[in-house]
Amino acid sequence: MRELPFFVYGTLRPGEYNHDLFLRGRTAAEEPARLAGALLYEGPGYPYLVRGAGEVAGELISAAPGGYEALVSVLDRLEHGYERQVCEVVRVRDGAMVRAWVYVATPAVRLGEPIAGGDWLSRRRDVRLPDVPRTP
Known part of the structure; x- marks a missing residue:
């Protein structure tokens, strides 16, 4: 099979902590994409x-030249x-x-609540931090 890009939808998206750990310097392109027929859930x-009647927002990630096999290995682990x-x-x-690799949860992983709108980043923006009193 030819080298397919990856569709990432959570902590591997640009700006998220796993992107910096596992993708920084390993990609040639990163661009917004959407996956229909899927639902996003919040795990721990x-x-x-999971596959279902919804749509998930994410990024289409292409491996840097010569780095495809290493990227597949890192992401599979x-x-x-x-x-x-x-x-x-x-x-x-x-x-x-665009045909892309997508990591779909097996039943053993499923233990969270649905994320409304199918966008991990939007969910995080909705979290409100408590007000902290300021000292003069």
Whole structure:
């Protein structure tokens, strides 16, 4: 199979902590994309995706030249408990359908609540920090 990009939807998205740990310097392109026919859930500190009647926001990540096999290996180790599947995602910039690898949760991983709107980043923005009294 040719080198497919990856659709990432949670802590591997740009600006998130696993992106910095596992993807920084290993990608050639990162661009917004959406996956129809999927639902996003909040696990213990990370999201997980299952197939269902919804849509999930994420990023389409392409490996840096010469780094595809290493990237697959790193992501497969990180995403243990998930099944890597080929899915059709929509690239936001032009609406093109792109075949990509997507990590889909197995039943053993499923223990969270649905994330409304299917966007991990939006969910985080909705969390309100408590007001902290300021000292003069």
